[in-house]
Amino acid sequence: MILRVLNALLLGIGLSISGLSQAGVEIQTVAMTENVSQQSKRYFDGRRWRTVWINPQELAEFAVDDSDNSLMRSVSPGAKLVQQGRKFRIWEIDQATSTASAVTRSLNSADGSQFAPVFQLSASGGSRLVLSGKVIVRFKQDMQPPQLLDWAQQQGLQLMQKMSIPSTYVFYAGQGTLALEKAGQIQESGEVKFAVPEWWRQAYKR
Amino acid sequence: MKLISEQKKRSSQFLSGAFLLAALGGCGGSEEGASVSVDDPLYGDQWHLKNTAQFVGARSGEDINVEPVWEGVAGNGASVKGSGVLVAVVDDGLQLAHEDLAANIAANKSWDYADRDTDPTSTLLNHGTNVAGLIAARDLNGVGVRGVAPHASLAGYNLLWTETPSTTNIFDAMTRNHVEVGVSNNSWGLAIDELGEAEPPSDSLWQLGIEEGISNGRDGKGIIYVWSAGNGGSDGQDNSNYDYQTNNRHVISVCAVDGWGKQADYSEPGANIWLCAPGGDDVFVNGGWTRLGLPTTDLEGSAGGNPAAGLADDYTDQNYTRGFVGTSASAPIVSGVVALMLEANPSLGWRDVRLILAETARKNDVFDVDWSVTSPMFGQPEYNINHKYGFGVVDAAAAVSKAVGWINVADQVIIEKTLSTAIDIPDNNSIGIQQSISLDAVADGDLIIEYVELDFSAVHQYSGDLEIILTAPSGTKSILAETHDCLYLDSFGILQVRRGTCFYDYNPWTFASGRHLGEGSAGTWKLNVVDKANTGAYGQLQSWTLRIYGRTQ
Numbered sequence: 001m002i003l004r005v006l007n008a009l010l011l012g013i014g015l016s017i018s019g020l021s022q023a024g025v026e027i028q029t030v031a032m033t034e035n036v037s038q039q040s041k042r043y044f045d046g047r048r049w050r051t052v053w054i055n056p057q058e059l060a061e062f063a064v065d066d067s068d069n070s071l072m073r074s075v076s077p078g079a080k081l082v083q084q085g086r087k088f089r090i091w092e093i094d095q096a097t098s099t100a101s102a103v104t105r106s107l108n109s110a111d112g113s114q115f116a117p118v119f120q121l122s123a124s125g126g127s128r129l130v131l132s133g134k135v136i137v138r139f140k141q142d143m144q145p146p147q148l149l150d151w152a153q154q155q156g157l158q159l160m161q162k163m164s165i166p167s168t169y170v171f172y173a174g175q176g177t178l179a180l181e182k183a184g185q186i187q188e189s190g191e192v193k194f195a196v197p198e199w200w201r202q203a204y205k206r
Numbered sequence: 207m208k209l210i211s212e213q214k215k216r217s218s219q220f221l222s223g224a225f226l227l228a229a230l231g232g233c234g235g236s237e238e239g240a241s242v243s244v245d246d247p248l249y250g251d252q253w254h255l256k257n258t259a260q261f262v263g264a265r266s267g268e269d270i271n272v273e274p275v276w277e278g279v280a281g282n283g284a285s286v287k288g289s290g291v292l293v294a295v296v297d298d299g300l301q302l303a304h305e306d307l308a309a310n311i312a313a314n315k316s317w318d319y320a321d322r323d324t325d326p327t328s329t330l331l332n333h334g335t336n337v338a339g340l341i342a343a344r345d346l347n348g349v350g351v352r353g354v355a356p357h358a359s360l361a362g363y364n365l366l367w368t369e370t371p372s373t374t375n376i377f378d379a380m381t382r383n384h385v386e387v388g389v390s391n392n393s394w395g396l397a398i399d400e401l402g403e404a405e406p407p408s409d410s411l412w413q414l415g416i417e418e419g420i421s422n423g424r425d426g427k428g429i430i431y432v433w434s435a436g437n438g439g440s441d442g443q444d445n446s447n448y449d450y451q452t453n454n455r456h457v458i459s460v461c462a463v464d465g466w467g468k469q470a471d472y473s474e475p476g477a478n479i480w481l482c483a484p485g486g487d488d489v490f491v492n493g494g495w496t497r498l499g500l501p502t503t504d505l506e507g508s509a510g511g512n513p514a515a516g517l518a519d520d521y522t523d524q525n526y527t528r529g530f531v532g533t534s535a536s537a538p539i540v541s542g543v544v545a546l547m548l549e550a551n552p553s554l555g556w557r558d559v560r561l562i563l564a565e566t567a568r569k570n571d572v573f574d575v576d577w578s579v580t581s582p583m584f585g586q587p588e589y590n591i592n593h594k595y596g597f598g599v600v601d602a603a604a605a606v607s608k609a610v611g612w613i614n615v616a617d618q619v620i621i622e623k624t625l626s627t628a629i630d631i632p633d634n635n636s637i638g639i640q641q642s643i644s645l646d647a648v649a650d651g652d653l654i655i656e657y658v659e660l661d662f663s664a665v666h667q668y669s670g671d672l673e674i675i676l677t678a679p680s681g682t683k684s685i686l687a688e689t690h691d692c693l694y695l696d697s698f699g700i701l702q703v704r705r706g707t708c709f710y711d712y713n714p715w716t717f718a719s720g721r722h723l724g725e726g727s728a729g730t731w732k733l734n735v736v737d738k739a740n741t742g743a744y745g746q747l748q749s750w751t752l753r754i755y756g757r758t759q
Binding site: 136 | 297298320333365366367368369370371372373374376377378381384393394395396397398399403405406407408409410411413414418434436437532533534537694707709710
């Protein structure tokens with residue numbers, strides 16, 4: 001119950017920001033999101049195309065040492081921690097002290113970047129979604145290991161694991177928005193049954 | 207909180223009486239006196255198993271009627287305790303070595319998603335251990351409590367060791383050990399409660415996992431997925447129909463009742479609710495609130511919910527707690543009953559389990575105005591139905607008795623029809639719009655209905671304005687959406703009404719209903735959509751698809 005309350009409070013922080021935005025309080029979002037392409041992205045969910053929106057006020061930081069805030073502080077000195085996960089933590093970026101270029105550089109870097117955008121399934125808020133960097137692909141027919149590895153190499157992906165349903169594999173694409181974009185490209189190619197980005201999604205005990 | 211002491215007083219009084227009864231040869235729930243509880247010291251407190259009004263806020267008989275099953279009075283005369291049935295507890299962990307669970311833990315079937323090994327024991331997270339005790343705490347072992355199915359096997363998958371599981375792990379938790387798992391208990395959800403928002407899935411992996419478990423699990427008979435219907439009822443804005451997981455036809459959505467057998471304050475209503483079970487609640491007595499929770503296992507020692515959850519007067523034996531409440535608590539009660547059913551009849555398919563639970567549920571809170579009855583096809587049972595309670599409260603003895611000798615139903619058939627005539631929904635107008643889809647008995651078939659889905663597509667500036675009601679040819683109504691506010695939590699954690707727009711439209715959204723069970727599908731189905739609030743927020747119904755799952759006569 002205590003954890004549930006904590007969850008609610010943490011979520012509340014995120015939601016209240018959306019609320020402020022709705023109420024007309026000015027939040028500088030445009031500069032923060034330049035070069036993160038648009039605020040919304042389209043992806044295939046395995047059965048249909050969906051749209052997700054980037055939350056311009058938040059940033060996910062991966063593989064962190066809980067006591068070390070230095071990397072985040074270099075991007076946004078006044079950032080506030082809003083969710084502490086085991087694999088990542090989510091920061092509310094301080095609008096006044098962040099520089100747009102630092103944030104976008106962090107999101108777009110291809111050098112094993114430790115940051116990723118935080119997404120939501122509505123333009124105005126909702127549960128947090130973070131890309132893990134992986135793509136789940138279900139092929140039209142079963143693939144043998146040499147074929148699979150060749151295919152992965154062509155796509156710039158790394159084979160991670162086989163799933164327990166037929167012809168379905170998990171590949172690593174990369175941090176940032178790479179997994180989302182790669183999954184979309186593969187899906188649009190028509191070569192596969194589906195290509196879905198793997199999400200970390202909020203879940204709630206009842 | 208102070209009234210827990212009061213509850214203990216009532217308990218002591220009861221126990222004295224029960225001891226006397228036992229001494230006279232009667233049967234009661236005493237810790238010391240009754241043979242049925244002699245070896246489970248806290249059994250007398252487990253009002254959800256045997257409600258003798260032993261606590262303030264509990265009424266005698268408002269329980270799940272399970273003792274006859276253990277005693278061999280129900281079914282074919284054999285004692286049934288869940289032996290041979292594996293229940294997967296998908297949660298935040300499971301303390302495998304817990305003194306009251308260890309005997310029922312299936313070797314090497316659990317999974318730890320954090321360390322990728324078979325021990326999901328957590329030193330901090332107690333929810334899964336609370337849940338597991340309700341299902342299968344061992345009986346007659348001299349310690350603690352008793353589960354509904356006290357000889358069932360347990361596997362713990364700690365999917366929720368993190369607040370943000372990956373979608374591939376969610377898939378895995380639905381399919382792991384799928385040949386052996388009989389029941390999958392899920393006291394969690396991907397939709398946040400209370401906000402009144404119909405948050406869509408991020409992808410189809412959860413659904414894919416469920417479908418895999420249904421098609422190939424348990425040698426093709428299907429895993430029985432039991433799901434908490436949601437705790438968002440307190441503010442009156444949430445509804446289980448705004449949760450895509452509890453709308454899924456493969457899931458048994460479980461609501462919660464209190465010790466009086468009435469809707470627990472937090473329990474969400476919904477046309478998709480299948481049935482209820484005791485989930486406890488806070489009770490207002492003598493000018494204060496006291497918690498009547500379900501006694502269950504807790505992390506051993508000072509960790510876990512006792513005393514961290516804040517019950518000042520919880521058990522002194524901190525391996526147990528009496529403070530566990532929620533649809534998280536009611537779902538495992540049903541999971542335990544299903545384990546008993548599967549021991550009694552391992553051949554039951556997933557649809558058969560649903561049908562038996564519906565047919566044998568007990569009508570509770572009998573004066574509630576929402577109760578009505580179905581109009582069954584010839585030869586089908588008439589069901590009591592209620593948006594708060596589904597078909598009623600689970601009755602273990604009746605369910606196990608019905609399971610014995612049950613002949614599985616025929617293959618499922620699906621009818622689907624779409625109407626795509628866009629129509630404006632009058633703003634803040636009590637009449638609204640009505641559209642209909644007709645199903646011809648010859649051309650489309652006349653199915654015995656098992657479940658109904660409605661894919662609804664509308665654009666609306668404030669989806670919470672809409673009341674959506676589906677009326678079957680029989681006249682039975684399903685309220686799929688109620689006019690409500692969409693809420694958000696402010697920075698102080700207080701719920702506030704969202705102005706301007708809800709996060710999500712019903713565009714598209716799949717609503718579901720179990721309320722037409724056993725009725726015929728042929729005839730005219732009517733959809734009423736009424737915008738009842740917020741002048742100035744407009745919208746349009748674009749299309750809807752009616753999908754009926756059932757079987758032929």
